[in-house]
Amino acid sequence: MIRVSNLTKHIGEVQALADLSFDAANGQITGLLGPNGAGKTTCLRTLFGLLTPDSGTAEIDGIDVAKDPLGAKQQLGLFPDPFGLYERLTPREYISYFAELSGMGRAEARDATARVITRLHLQDIADRRCKGFSQGQRMKTALAQAIVHQPSNIILDEPTRGLDVMSTRLLRDILKDLRDQGHCVLFSSHVMQEVAALCDKVIVMAGGKVVAVGSPAALCRQTGKDSLEEAFIQLIGTDEGIAA
Secondary structure: OEEEEEEEEEEOOEEEEEEEEEEEOOOEEEEEEOOOOOOHHHHHHHHOOOOOOOEEEEEEOOEEOOOOHHHHHHOEEEEOOHHHOOOOOOHHHHHHHHHHHOOOOHHHHHHHHHHHHHHOOOOOOOOOOOOOOOHHHHHHHHHHHHHOOOOOEEEEEOOOOOOOHHHHHHHHHHHHHHHHOOOEEEEEEOOHHHHHHHOOEEEEEEOOEEEEEEOHHHHHHHHOOOOHHHHHHHHHOHHHHHHO
8 A cells, every 4th residue: 555645845946746645555556647747756756765755754555665765665666667678688687686676585586587477478588688679578577577576566657658559458457457466556647548447546636736536437427527538627727737
């Protein structure tokens, strides 16, 4: 479970987060939905310990990220940009390297890598260098790195950005499987169709704070709109929604 409580963060003179609070539960896919500049990425970077909040707390399975960053990271998987793979490494080498970074010993990392390669059906490319991989192959390798240490929580920042249609569908299926296995999945997006198709719970952000929370259907009912896009624009204000 991920819990954010009263997070405030200034970046220079800009207030990126303004008393932000929400929960993301196990066994659910929770989406952060907002226009550019809403604070989504700042929030996720704070959860992963890359940014320190001015005030408030971010907790991963009850572990305060600021007080015990290593303990929190061991319960967290971060899906990186799949186009940023180390191309001279094979998926097996890449995944095992990050398994060891998460605190596993070499033998444990080797066994965990073999399991996640099987789980994501990477056996046919596991020992090829990543250079020249297709989008789908890169995406699965990046996701394998994120879940090799079996974290209970997975964070993704605009995960389908740059992916083709088939890779996007594959990623959606994998995220649904992770949810069904009891993981907490939290991702940010400004793609309405993606959020509507995937999310059990949507947190609508604007100006660094929460403006609405609910399932896609509940947000449509709340606003009296027929689509999540129309509901979103009404919730955050027409001008800002169009500008996004």
